[in-house]
Amino acid sequence: MKIVGKNEEECILCGTCEAVCSEYYFKEDNREKSAIQVSEIDEDPGVDINVCNQCGECIRFCPVLALSRAKSGTVILNKKKCIACFNCVGACPTESMFYHEDAVNPFKCIACARCTKECPTEAIFMEEVEL
């Protein structure tokens, strides 16, 4: 299964990935609407890259079975089924299921690879992991 891999030491907090993601999925440049979010933190290495690792923990918390694994292994959210309860947001161990008041449903990384292609430093990249 492919996930967005990360090397936080390389990240220069340029915000390109956030812009790419939110532009593509929300048609606006707004980091709060990106499924990958980078931020400065006090602990080493000074940067946190928050992006879904496709662990699947959220799936069992969804009351309407709107979350599932696609054939590729990626965890996907079916907006038609989702009733916007945000239980998945609360359940995600890494807080990588995002939400925004303009959006009824939460959103997450679906490993589309768009952001990784634009990252100037290879702080993020596509990685193959065992399911």
Next chain:
Amino acid sequence: MTISVEDVRTSRKVLAEMDYTPAKIDKGYAGQSLYVNLSEARIEPKTVTQEMKDIFTGGKGFGLRYLWQAVTPDTKWNDPENEIVISAGPIGGITQYPGSGKSLVVTLSPTTGSVIDSNVGGYFGPYLKFSGWDALELQGKSDKDVVLYIDGDKGKVTLEEIELETGASHLISEVLTEAFAESEEDKQHISVVSTGSGADNTLIGMLNFSWYDPRRQVVRMKQAGRGGIGTVFRDKKLKALVVRFSGLTGKNNNPADFGKIQRAGVKIHREINKFDDVQCRMRQVGTANLMTVMNDYDLLPVMNFKYGSHPEGKKISTEVFISKFTQNVYDGCWYGCSMSCCKAVDGFELKTGPFKGEKVVVDGPEYENAAALGSNWGIFDPDFIIEANFYCDTYGIDTISTGTMVAFIMECYEKGILNKEITGGLELNFGNKEAAMELLHQLGQGKGFGKIAGLAIRRMKKVFAEEYGADSNFLQDIGMEAKGLEYSEYLSKESLAQQGGFGLANKGPQHDEAWLIFMDMVNNQIPTFEDKAEALHYFPMFRTWFGLQGLCKLPWNDIEPEGNKQLEEANKVPEHVQNYVDIYNGVTGKNIDKEELIRQSERVYNFQRVFNLRLGFGRREHDRVPYRSQGPVTAEEYESRQERYDGQLKELGFDIEGMSTEDKMKVMRKHREDMYEKLIDAVYLRRGWTNDGVPKLETLKALGIDFPEVVDVVKKHL
């Protein structure tokens, strides 16, 4: 006993119908309510007035308002003008905050003769609202069994005759869900309200509210249990209510500020995810997490509330129920409840009764059920409890009343007040599982001694005294009912505040108004009468608010945020109170604070007290409690906790040297009963009531509920 979906579909015969355009929900309100007269097969919409929203808020408030208008001071529970009102409240139906899908049910109770209200999960209330109706009023009586169907998708209400030849509520829910759903996917959009044969045969019938569980692929049910609402339902010849609504998005309330609700929701979801496993473990075992704690603190009712613990209690401990419940699944009774306490036992094979040998999914047992149908009968067998729970539910009888009244019967049996001749051969000693289960089936099927048991404790006391010559004072002492309602399952003997919590509750002794035992007895946080009175004002008012809004109480304090314990008002869980203020404002666009929240409740709470008065109750004499709830009635109880009781007497300055147990019990009783009276004085004062428990005119005025019709009632008692 099986009924086929095909039979249901082909037997539908429409008696009345109404087409409508579902109202668009505006900030939590549809602005319309649905009135159905069963005598006349008449269906009508009503407008929800601004006064309704401003004064009565919603949910239970709407139920009380409509019921008040429907009945007279002389109305009895089985008169046609009695109504069953179901309403969800303005917050009801949001999916972002845990515990936001409750329906509130109000009617005149067969056992108390006064107003009863019940707060229940399942999808009915929210779907009703999203189908365009803030409340449903059911009045009159049909002459044949009927089903009411509300199709919120098509905008159609029909009153129908449907052949449903079963008295098993779980089958009714199942078959109606299948028959009305257009596909497997559509089952989630259906909710059924129904009851079972026990509601035809007893006064403690309840209502099951269903939802479809897509993981287990079964219909599940939650209960509007207290006070015989199911009995009223069957008296009206209602067989079921069905609602269908498929358009759930999470924003159906059309809230004023979605972000506010979303933020509060995410915050508490994260809290639950982080702390539930180390706090209450609601997600693993639901309210049955209390089993071990209650037994440890001598609070678990054992053998008709004689004792608070039992060495065999470990056989029905929290851990035992964890092992019975299916783990790691979403178990909310409405969408989005991250607290997910509605645990279930899957694939349970029944050993008795009409479904013997069948494998079923059993909802619960919750704490109340495990205590009521287990320890209170001197039975410490989890499988017995699960089976009894299943049958209570499908027969449509209240587990709490069943538990408390059978416990009463068992004590009467052991005392020789009842014998095998009277019970038709049942040896109803504490701990006799076969006899207890047989009595449960008799209750459900209206057979044998079940017909007397089904009258509930207040009426049984009369029968036992008049027909079997029992000492009515003794029956009054051990019969755990007040106002005609059976006690819920906590021992209040050592907590004066909780004695008041039970005794002063508007509908009768149910713990949903106040649960103060730990605060009072264990942590000693409310030592004076004034402290207790303040707690008996604040908490009942605060908790009433859940019933106005369509909310569940559990996510308020069965999860606590980090650092809550260190706060001065930790018992109130201030951060969660603020969440409630936020989600209310987020839905309605208003700008209330935590004080106005309490005032919303005070209006409805006082209105309910006046409603009781109007029906001939609601005064000090009606707040009396059985002595079993206050202290040891028998020598065996006293002597079982002799050290504790002797110590207390010494502390009070009694010289107990040479006193017999009887003498000690006498002085203890005098003291405890005096304390209770003093407590009541303090609470009435704090609530703005007279010494007879009547709300003062200035109290009504300050709350804005001094309508002429309300003042008229009160004036007679001032």
